[in-house]
Amino acid sequence: MAKTVLLVDDDPTQRRLMRAVCERAGYYVEQCADGQSAIDLIRSTKGQSVDVMMLDLGMPGLSGMETLEALRRFNLDLPVIVLTAQGSVDTVVKAMQAGANDFFVKPASPERVVVSIHNALNVKNLRGEMDRLKRKSDGAMGFKDLVGTSASLGRVMKTGERAAASNIPILITGESGVGKEMIARAIQGSSDRVGRPFITVNCGALPENLVESILFGHEKGAFTGATGKHMGKFQEADGGTIFLDEVGELPLEAQVKLLRVLQEGEVDPVGSKKTVKIDVRVVSATNRNLEEEVARGTFREDLFYRLNVFPIEVPPLRERREDIPDLIQHFINKYNAEENRDVQGVRHEVMDVLQVQEWPGNVRQLENAVFRAVVLCEGGWLSADDFPFLAEAFEQAGVHSGPPVAAADDHDSDDDSGHEGIGGAPFSLPNDISQYARPNADEDRVAVLDREGHLRTLYEIERDLIEMAIDKYDGQMSEVARRLGIGRSTLYRKVQEQGIEVKRAG
Numbered sequence: 001m002a003k004t005v006l007l008v009d010d011d012p013t014q015r016r017l018m019r020a021v022c023e024r025a026g027y028y029v030e031q032c033a034d035g036q037s038a039i040d041l042i043r044s045t046k047g048q049s050v051d052v053m054m055l056d057l058g059m060p061g062l063s064g065m066e067t068l069e070a071l072r073r074f075n076l077d078l079p080v081i082v083l084t085a086q087g088s089v090d091t092v093v094k095a096m097q098a099g100a101n102d103f104f105v106k107p108a109s110p111e112r113v114v115v116s117i118h119n120a121l122n123v124k125n126l127r128g129e130m131d132r133l134k135r136k137s138d139g140a141m142g143f144k145d146l147v148g149t150s151a152s153l154g155r156v157m158k159t160g161e162r163a164a165a166s167n168i169p170i171l172i173t174g175e176s177g178v179g180k181e182m183i184a185r186a187i188q189g190s191s192d193r194v195g196r197p198f199i200t201v202n203c204g205a206l207p208e209n210l211v212e213s214i215l216f217g218h219e220k221g222a223f224t225g226a227t228g229k230h231m232g233k234f235q236e237a238d239g240g241t242i243f244l245d246e247v248g249e250l251p252l253e254a255q256v257k258l259l260r261v262l263q264e265g266e267v268d269p270v271g272s273k274k275t276v277k278i279d280v281r282v283v284s285a286t287n288r289n290l291e292e293e294v295a296r297g298t299f300r301e302d303l304f305y306r307l308n309v310f311p312i313e314v315p316p317l318r319e320r321r322e323d324i325p326d327l328i329q330h331f332i333n334k335y336n337a338e339e340n341r342d343v344q345g346v347r348h349e350v351m352d353v354l355q356v357q358e359w360p361g362n363v364r365q366l367e368n369a370v371f372r373a374v375v376l377c378e379g380g381w382l383s384a385d386d387f388p389f390l391a392e393a394f395e396q397a398g399v400h401s402g403p404p405v406a407a408a409d410d411h412d413s414d415d416d417s418g419h420e421g422i423g424g425a426p427f428s429l430p431n432d433i434s435q436y437a438r439p440n441a442d443e444d445r446v447a448v449l450d451r452e453g454h455l456r457t458l459y460e461i462e463r464d465l466i467e468m469a470i471d472k473y474d475g476q477m478s479e480v481a482r483r484l485g486i487g488r489s490t491l492y493r494k495v496q497e498q499g500i501e502v503k504r505a506g
Contacts, residue, residue, distance in 0.1 A: 003121060004028040004049050008038040008067065009056040009083065014106065016455055018054065021110045023458050027117065035059055035067030042075060052079045052120045054113075056106075057095065065098060072099040077127070079120035083108075122342070129337040135189065139198040139240065142189040146182060147330045148323030152315045156183065163310050164190035169262065171247075171307045172285040174314035177364030180285040181243060183314060188241045193281055196240035201233050204249035211254040216261070218270035226271070234267045234278055241281040247307065248288040248299060259303045282307070317362045324355045327363060331370035332382070343374050346382040349399045352487030353390065397487060398478055463498045466491070475502050 005027045009015050012033075019029045030050060032038040038055070039062075041047050053071070057064030068080055082095045082103040092103055101123060102116045135141045143157045163170050164187045172180045181200065188198050206214055213223075217232030234242060244250075250258065261267055262282060266275040284307050293299035317324065328351070332343050346354065359365050373386035384394040394400075446464045448456060466484070473479045481491040495502060 003051040003117075004030060005117060006030045006032065006038065006041065006050045006053045008032045008035065008053060008059075008064070010034055010059045011056070014056070014083075017107075018113065020455055021113050022117070023455075024110070025114045025117070035062030035064065035070070038067055039070050042071060042078065050078065051124065052081065052117055054081045054083060054117075055100075057082055057084045057091065065094065068095065068098045068100060077124065079124050081116050081120055118344075122336070125333040126337045129334055136185065138195055139185075140189045140194050141182075141185040142194075143186045145189075146179075146186055147326050148320065149326065150320035150323045152320045153323060156312060156314055157186075159312050160187050161190055163187060163312065167191075167281050169307055169309045170283045170312060171290075171310070172283065172312045172314060174285075174287065175316045175362055176287045177362035178314040178316055179363045180314055181245060183312065184241070184243045184283045184285065187283060188281070191241075191281070193240050197237050198241050198243065199233050199237040200243045200245060202245045204246040206249075208251055211251060212257060213270050215254065216257060216267040216269055217272075217276075219272045223270065230269075232267060232269065234261060234280055235276060237280045238278045239280075241283055244282065244284040246286055246288075247284040248286040248290055248293055252298070252300065255300045255303050259300065259306060262303075262306045317359045317366065321355050324359075324366065325351060327366060328354065328370055331367050332374060335371050335374040339374060341374050341377070342380070343377050343382060344380045347485075348490055349397075349481075349485060349487040350382060350384055350387070350394075352489050353384075353393055353397050353399055354387070356489070357390065357393065398482060399487065400482075459498075462494070463500065466494060466498070467500055470495075470500065470502055477502070 005022045007015050007018050007022070007029060008031075009018070010033050015031050015033075019031065022029050030041065030046075032041060035055075038053070042050060042053075055064050055067060059067075062070070064082060064084075068082070071078065071080065076099070079101045080099065082100045083106050084091055084095075084103060085106050095103055101120050104112055104116060132141070132145060135145065143161060146153065146157060160183055170184075170187065172183050174180055185198060188194065188196075201215065203211075212218075213226075213230060213232070215232050215234060217235055218226050218230050220226060220229050244258075257268065261278075261280075264275075265279070266277050268275050290299055290304050290308070294301045294304050325346075328346055332345060335341065336343055361368075369387060369389070370382075373382050376386045376388075377383075384391070384399050387394070446461055446468060448461060466480075469480045469484055470477075473483065477488060477491060481488045484491065486494075494500075
């Protein structure tokens with residue numbers, strides 16, 4: 001998904017120029033003419049979508065420095081790039097001390113502007129990944145850490161938040177790889193047990209002869225090889241939460257002891273003559289149908305009812321495809337940080353193909369695919385080449401390997417700037433902003449400036465470009481999509497959204 005840049009400058013000419021550069025680099029742009037408007041926007045719901053701020057220091061009213069100081073009083077994470085007409089050392093030092101991430105002196109070249117935005121976003125992504133890992137290690141992950149905006153995921157989050165308010169036993173169901181552990185961690189982080197131990201047990205990986213010892217502990221000499229006293233997983237989780245993953249894999253003998261733990265709130269270590277009281281929140285998960293297991297006699301009915309007090313079902317990824325773009329960008333940011341890579345995102349036509357796949361392994365399979373793609377990627381954007389296991393799907397969708405066809409003939413297809421234009425096509429950044437203009441009278445060009453010399457909106461330019469392409473290729477939509485470098489489904493969606501009439505020759 002495209003990142004959003006907030007431009008804050010009282011000079012409308014400077015805003016137009018900077019907006020042109022940012023939009024040319026593939027960013028969405030919001031604008032404010034003064035500092036107070038910028039603060040109000042960031043505080044609003046709309047401000048949650050802003051990823052980086054470009055702030056002019058020399059403004060009347062609330063100055064740029066005062067705006068930065070006011071921003072940092074309630075938002076420490078938003079990257080800020082300051083713009084100044086005078087690059088004195090004192091000015092730069094004060095801006096950095098106030099919380100700026102970068103600065104440049106106006107006028108700056110388009111390359112300098114884009115590199116500054118790019119670096120600021122990379123720092124934000126790295127900081128976000130570090131914060132996420134710290135919350136995970138501290139047992140403080142919440143539902144805000146879940147990635148996705150689909151209605152089905154929203155229902156899961158709403159149910160989980162209600163469950164987190166009490167100590168009720170929770171059973172999370174869903175296919176393998178849907179993220180059941182993430183839901184369990186979010187419940188822990190949203191409850192009054194936040195920051196306390198979160199112990200994960202994969203019940204399917206426990207050796208059958210050691211299940212009781214691992215879960216409930218043992219005394220020294222309790223069995224051959226027990227050379228010392230061992231604290232079980234339930235005692236490790238005392239005061240916090242224990243997550244029993246694949247609880248349906250537990251053998252019947254261990255199920256009996258687990259039932260006692262749930263009923264009495266105490267464990268009976270192997271070889272011990274005394275029980276040990278514990279205070280543990282139990283969250284279990286399974287990809288099996290436990291009701292069928294009960295009918296077969298492989299899972300105790302009384303234990304099932306004890307665990308299934310508050311069920312939460314997590315939908316598979318194929319039922320919430322709208323979450324796939326957000327998940328992919330999240331994994332790109334994650335592995336950029338871990339692998340020291342610099343991948344910006346996924347080409348539009350490639351994303352179209354990824355979003356319609358079945359993903360039988362769900363989120364886990366998607367993450368592994370993105371991990372491999374980030375490692376394979378040789379450019380700034382993931383392409384079809386980086387997903388070799390989907391070669392047939394890309395071929396069927398008409399998405400070819402290598403860089404997409406440029407949107408205009410005067411674009412250099414060998415440009416390796418790493419920035420993405422319409423449909424993911426690379427482009428070069430001109431030093432002269434006037435090169436963006438296209439005369440309205442030229443039928444083979446799309447006008448970028450209006451009659452008053454102002455930049456037209458990206459929506460208007462894109463609409464004209466699509467209309468021109470449809471006319472040029474006689475309504476052959478496959479060819480239009482290929483020439484624009486976007487997927488056919490994306491093209492049809494844009495045609496419908498923008499009310500474009502399609503007429504085929506003959």
